[in-house]
Amino acid sequence: MSKKILFMGTPDYATTIFKELLKSKYEIVGLFTQPDKPVGRKQILTPPHIKQYCLDENLDIPIFQPLKLRNNEEAKVQIESLRPDFIIVAAYGQILPKEILNIAPCINLHASLLPKYRGASPIQESLLNDDNYTGVTSMLMEEGLDSGDILGFQYLKITSTMEVSEAFEKLSNIAAKLTLTTLDNFENIKPLKQNDSEVSFCKKIKKEHGLVDFSDAKKLILKYKAYSYWPGVFLSSELKLKDIELNEELSINNPGEILEINKDYILLACKKGTLKIKTLQAPSKKAISSVDFVRGQRLEVGKIIT
Secondary structure (H helix, E strand, C coil): CCEEEEEECCCCHHHHHHHHCCCCCCCEEEECCCCCCCEEECCCECCCCHHHHHHHHCCCCEEEECCCCCCCHHHHHHHHHHCEEEEECCCCCCCCCHHCCCCEEEEECCCCCCCCCCCCHHHHHHHHCCCCCCEEEEEEECCCCCCEEEEEEEECCCCCCCCCCHHHHHHHHHHHHHHHHHHHHHHHHECCCCCHHHHHHHHCCCCCEEEEEEEEEHHHHHHHHHHHCCCEEECCCCCCCEEEECCCCCCCCCEEEECCCCCCCEEEEEEEEEEEEEEECCCCCCCCHHHHHHHHHCCCCCCEEC
């Protein structure tokens, strides 16, 4: 008889793992995800990515969307009634309380090499810190934040051009395979305690984290790689910098000065280093070619962008 899985997850990272489980020998008996949220200027009530996938595919799986799990007797009873053999958690967005952790083994697929980057934004944090490698860890959940024993892990090499969307996609696929490997071998895995001396944390990303200046080209490009999907990188004037790359990181310059205007990009100075910028977006305007932007603003070589 196939083992029963209760799945808890919210964004597309979770959906990729969910899809792999649907194709496997395991039976998904229920899905817990975050409540629908208002999105955009019109505040249209929008389901989480994983719920939308279930609706699009007409999947006959019960979906639960409690506001919170802690001190929620109804959610506890719902989970117990599903009689899961395992609870798989991937970017769910809530910490599981002890009364739910005790129902069945809870396995979290966390997108970092634990104990590095416990918390809400491990993929972005690895890009911000210019790491050579990141990865996914499967771990037994306990009451602490991403502090449980390690069941398995898989590395991902971070390339020089990798941005957050590509990293998410690759790590989602790694996590999907690691989920099945962990479940298939669960009885024979000896859980490994995390090394508390190597613990680091990352926070939930807010819009203001995308604010940049032209002080350091290398630091700016790392922020761009981490935040290019959301919230983007922008100046205090709210001018968004898009489609940018590091030209070099050693020269000393006048911050924000236009050094060259080429066919496809402008070369822009940071106090330390220079950047190639192909696209700019003024507040409440469409993104346009950086060359068209500076011409429209009558900015020439030697002028400052703020």
